[in-house]
Amino acid sequence: MKFAYYPGCSLHATGLEYDQSTRAALCALDVELDELRDWNCCGASSAHALDANAAILLAARNLALAQRAHRDVIAPCAACFNRLKVAEHILKTDSTRRVEIERALDFYYADATQILNPIDLVVNHIGLPRVRAAVKNPLTDLRVVPHITQFDDPEHPRALDQLLSAIGAQPCEWADATHCCGGSLSLTRANIVIKLVDDLVAHARDVNAQAIVTACPLCQINLEMRQTRADKLPIVYFTELMGLAFGLKESRKWWGKHLINPRELVSRYQ
């Protein structure tokens, strides 16, 4: 399977290991990713806060690029994924605004490009049997809590739990699976964000989780940076755990990129 790939700005910077592990884990499942040429920033949480039209146009430009590439597009960053989906929703449902967007971007929306998150791709399109078949080192006894991954049901997301079980890990029920970490305020209201992050981490510890698993580079860096307790809880991407379970050698390069190095936790599976 071949897809267009929209990494977004974080995956070229603070989410480097998410980029590398997504490419590696999907490659192991025979997915080929072709990075969109000349993609632009989706505007993240700032564009929609200040400029409603620009926020939609920024996301829609990337959809136009994917449409020109005639491929469905994989967007691993949860924030980018959200922005692309919002733009898609408007294009699909609001014909007045669709015409405005088409005029501004000089393209015609053909409604032929799917936007997929890697969790959705793996669980619903590739299928968990193929994931299980690719596992070399099952992550037995690794207790983890999945954080904000509502690509199926917004209140009771299940897809990531299923994926984590398929690679042998033990996803735990916890209260904060869909609780926001305040990432967009991280640099301007650290005091608020520290409380949100410390609460999340405490609740993860309440169920004896050894790591929080995320699919968002903004949550990941925020949860790492804003923990205040001395013994810090590792925050890992689900794609890193997939790579680890698949026995991929390059997984060794990912752990050192973390602000909280999860090496101790993962070394027994390597």
Added chain:
Amino acid sequence: MLDSSLRDWVNLQSHQNINTCFTCAKCTAGCPVAFAMEFGPHRILQMVRFGMNDAALASRDIWLCAGCETCATRCPNDVDVAALMDALRQISLAKKSRNPARDIADFHRAYLLLIKLFGRMHEASLMILVKLITRDLLADMGAGVQLVLKGKIPIVPERIRGTGEVSRMLNAEKRNSREAFVIRNSQFGNQK
């Protein structure tokens, strides 16, 4: 008389009808930032609805909103409270309302400025701009240095070929948008 102009403006700008709200406060109950807010999302909504326009626009709450969309996901009447917050931020800037959280608005401006310059985010530049905005030079230096050393914050920005196109998107809004039309036509826009 009830001044409904802000309500109408918000409804138009956020493509919805906030009047369907029946004040159950579920949005505020689930809002992660409500503990730090003055009013909380459901009261902000009521203020807009009942003409407390200046108070709503000058509240720090509209800037503290993290945009997580928990409220919009849970509202039993499908009110998109997150979009309401976005609309209020935009209107507060357009009206130059008093803003007790000016630094957050400046942060967003800085973010958009970098997208205008490069077409993509450049974290190193953003860190510098944030330091100028918050006037706190030492905050997060440790983490910033670590990230640079780990090769996760590129020093040189990536600049896309479509930067001009992207930059125009971010500039075009004020001239020809719907809200400019509303500003001209609403009594709210004509108030002093």
